Amino acid sequence: MTAQEAVDRLEARRADLVHAASDLILSKGYRNTSVADIVSALGLSHGTFYNYFDSRRDVLDAVIDYGSQRLADRLVGSDDPGSATTLDDFLAQLDRINRRLHELVADEPRLVQFIVFEAASIDQELVQRMLTAYQGFVSSNRSYVENGIEKGFLRSDLDSEVASEALLTMLLSSTVGALGGQGVAADVTVSSAALVDFVRHGMGAQ
Amino acid sequence: MTAQEAVDRLEARRADLVHAASDLILSKGYRNTSVADIVSALGLSHGTFYNYFDSRRDVLDAVIDYGSQRLADRLVGSDDPGSATTLDDFLAQLDRINRRLHELVADEPRLVQFIVFEAASIDQELVQRMLTAYQGFVSSNRSYVENGIEKGFLRSDLDSEVASEALLTMLLSSTVGALGGQGVAADVTVSSAALVDFVRHGMGAQ
C-alpha cells in the first residue's frame, strides 16, 4: 500500500465513523448514542474509536460539520447575490430560497431538528459554533439586501444589517414551522406568498 | 403544626420539587436532568426526592401537568365558540387565538419546545398523554367550525372533523414557527394575516 492509500484508508474509516455517528445521533439524539453504538454499527472495537476522535464529544463536531456541509450543498448553486436587478427578481430569489429550505426540512427533518433544538443543549462551545454559522448566513443574506439597495429596488433607508437579519428570521421561522406541521399541501405556498408579500411592501422601494 | 399545615407543607415541598424539575427539564432537557440536579437545586438529599416521587420518570408527569396547566390557563377566557355570527367575527377569533398562542411561545418557549420536540421521544405513555391533550384541542376547535357551518358563514360542505384538524395544524405550524424566530415584531402579523387569508378563501362560504 502506498502512503497515499494509507491516508485514504484512514480518512475513509474516519468518514465511516462520522456517518455512523450521524445516523445514530440524528435518530436517537446525542445523549442516547453511545460510543459502543457507533463502533458496533461498523463492527469495530471501542479502542479504534479513540484512534480517530479524542472523545465522544469530539465526534459531534464532525457530525455537525458533515450536516452543515449537506446544508450548504443544499444552498449551493443558489442565486448569485448580484444577479437580481428588479424587485421581482429579488422576490423570486427569496421564494426559491424559501422553497429550497422547505425541501431540506422535508428531506432531512432530523438534521434540522437536531440543529435547532438539541444542539444548543449540549454545550456552550456548540452554541458558539452554531452562532458563527448563523452569522455566515446573515452575511450572505446581507449581500442580497445590499445589492437591492444599490440597484435601487429596495428602500434606500434600509439598515442592511437589520433588514437581512429580519429576512433570515422570517425564512427560518417559516422553515421551522414546517418541522411541526404534518405538511398541509398548501403550507409552503402560503408561507412563501405571505413572506414575499410582506417583503414587497415592507422593503420594496416606493 | 396542625394536620392541615402538615399537608400544606408537604404539598409545598412537592411543588418546589416540581418547579425545580420543570426549570431544569425545560432548560436542559429531561435526559440531561438528573435527580441529583433537581434536589441540589433545593439543597435536599436525593433520598428526599423519592419520598415525593416514585421515580425520575414520575416527576416528569408532574412537570407536564404543571406545564399543561399553564397552557390551559393561557387559553382560558378564550372566545365562546358560539359567539361568532359572521365570517369576520370568526376570522377575528382565529386571529386572537393565534396571537395568544404566539404570546405563549414568546413567554415560555422552552415549555412549547419541550412538548413539541422532546416529550414524544421519552416514552409511549407520554405520547398517549400528549395525543389525548391534542384531541381535546381538536374537539374544542370543532365547536368553532360547527358553529360557523350552522350560522352559514362557513361552507356547508365542510367536513367539520377534517376542517378543524386542518385549522389546528395551521395554528400549530404557525406557532411552532415562532419557536425558531427570535420574534421580530412583524412575525405574528405576517403569520396571522396569511392564516386568516387562507381560511377566508378556503373555508368561507361563497
Added chain:
Amino acid sequence: MTAQEAVDRLEARRADLVHAASDLILSKGYRNTSVADIVSALGLSHGTFYNYFDSRRDVLDAVIDYGSQRLADRLVGSDDPGSATTLDDFLAQLDRINRRLHELVADEPRLVQFIVFEAASIDQELVQRMLTAYQGFVSSNRSYVENGIEKGFLRSDLDSEVASEALLTMLLSSTVGALGGQGVAADVTVSSAALVDFVRHGMGAQ
C-alpha cells in the same frame, strides 16, 4: 389509665411488632423484611418502631426469643428425665420426643428452617445465641443418659457427654430430614424405628 395499664399497652404494642416481624421474617427471610414492611403491617410509622427497638437487627432477637419459646412450649410436659426405669421406657421416651419434634417441623416448618438455615448467616452474635440454646438441649439430654446409666439400663462405660450429644444429633438429623422430604407417610416411623434400634444396640446395657 393507670401506670399498670400504660405498661401493659406498651408491652402489647411491642408484642404486636414482634409478631408482625416474626410472620414476615419467617415467610420472606430477614434480609427481605424491611422496617417498612413490619410497621405497615400494623399501620404504624417508622418512628414508632424505633421507640420499641434499637434497630432492625434488634427485633430479630425478639423474634428468635418468641420462636424459642414456642419450641420450648412444644417440649414442655416432656417426660421427666428420671421417670424411665428400663431400657424400653427410655426408648419409648426417645420415640415420643422424636415424634414431637417431627410434629413441630410439620406445624412450623419455616421456624425450624429459619433457625437451622438462615439464622447462622446473619451474624456471629446470633450464632452464639443458637449455640447456647443448643447447649441447653444437650444438658437436658444428658440428664436422660445419666439417669439411664445410674439405673443400669444404659452401658456403664458410656461417656454421658458424648452419648447425649450423639443422641441429640440423631434426633436433629432425623428432624431436619423431615424438612426436605415431602413426608412419605412412613417417614417418622422409619426414622424413629432406626433411631430406637440404633440406640438399643449402641447404648443399651449388655
Added chain:
Amino acid sequence: MTAQEAVDRLEARRADLVHAASDLILSKGYRNTSVADIVSALGLSHGTFYNYFDSRRDVLDAVIDYGSQRLADRLVGSDDPGSATTLDDFLAQLDRINRRLHELVADEPRLVQFIVFEAASIDQELVQRMLTAYQGFVSSNRSYVENGIEKGFLRSDLDSEVASEALLTMLLSSTVGALGGQGVAADVTVSSAALVDFVRHGMGAQ
C-alpha cells in the same frame, strides 16, 4: 498473546469470578452477596464484573451450573442401572448411592443447603431450572426400578414412576438430614440401613 491464549485468559477470569461468587453465595447467601463483594475478592473493579455477566442475577446461573457440575461429577461412574441382577445387588447399589450423596453433603454442605433451601426463594426461572434437574434424577432412578421389575427382583405390580419418586424422596430426605447433623460416623450407617430395610420389605418381590 495468541488468540487462543486470549480466550483462555478470558475464560480463566470468568471462572475466577464464578468461583469467587460461588464461595460468597454459598457462605453468605445470594441476597447478602453484592457485586462489590465478588469483585473485591479478586481485587477487580465492579465495572469488570459487567464485562463478564449481564447482571448480578446472571452470575447466579453460572454458580448453579458450576455447582451442578460438581454434583454430577460426584455421581458419574455411578453403577450401571442394568447391572443389578438380584435384590441384594440392587440394595447394595442403593446403599452406595446413598453413601455417595452423604459424602457430598459432608464435603459441600453449603452447596446442597443453597440448592435445597435458598435457590427456590430467588426467582421462578431458577425454580424451573431446579425442577428440570430433579426430573433428570427421577428419570435415571426409574431405570434402576424398571430394571428390577424386569429382572424379577422387584414387585411386578410396582408403578415405576411412583416407586422411583418415592426412592428419590427417601434418598434426599436421608441426605438432607445429614445437612443438620455434624456427621457422627454412625449416621450414614443408620440411615442407609433404615433405607435399605424399608426398600427390601416395601419393594422387594415376595
Added chain:
DNA sequence: CATGAATGAGTTTTCATTCAT
C-alpha cells in the same frame, strides 16, 4: 409516645475512556 420527612450510606448498573498487547 407517635409521626413521617429528611437523610445518606449502600446497591445495581451504564458507559466513556485508558492502555497493555
Added chain:
DNA sequence: AATGAATGAAAACTCATTCAT
C-alpha cells in the same frame, strides 16, 4: 492501527435510621 479488558465516575433507586414537631 486495532483490540478489548479494565477502570471508575456517575446515575437511579432502596432503606435503616434520626429528629423536629
